[in-house]
Amino acid sequence: MEGEPGQIVHSELVYGGAVIMVSSAGRQRPGSSLWPATSAPAAAGGVNTQSVMLYVDNAEEHHARAAAAGAVIVAPLEVHDYGPDYWADRAYGALDPEGHMWWFCERVRNPE
Secondary structure, three states: EOOOOOOEEEEEEEEEEEEEEOOOOOOOOOOOOOOOOOOOOOHHOOOOOEEEEEEEEEEHHHHHHHHHHOOOEEEEEEEEEEOOOOOEEEEEEEEEEOEEEEEEEEEEEOOO
């Protein structure tokens, strides 16, 4: 649902049975004085207070699409191996247009 030019009031990302709701920064929840207005990292001096990590089926294809669409890749696509008793993920990090950090991962090894 679009708001003022360049603003997203509400959107939903659906992956399998999961739904992630996303909106632009700078809004206060209607009808609630207790819910603080949101702020983009750029408005807070570039400080990121959270990030989202999502598992995807193919991190290499996802990375290629994100880069082609102009995503700012801040952590290159690489395998993070936590040892034979743990898991390994192929992952990369990117910033969205408002400066929020996103991690996209593909599990390449589960612990035995």
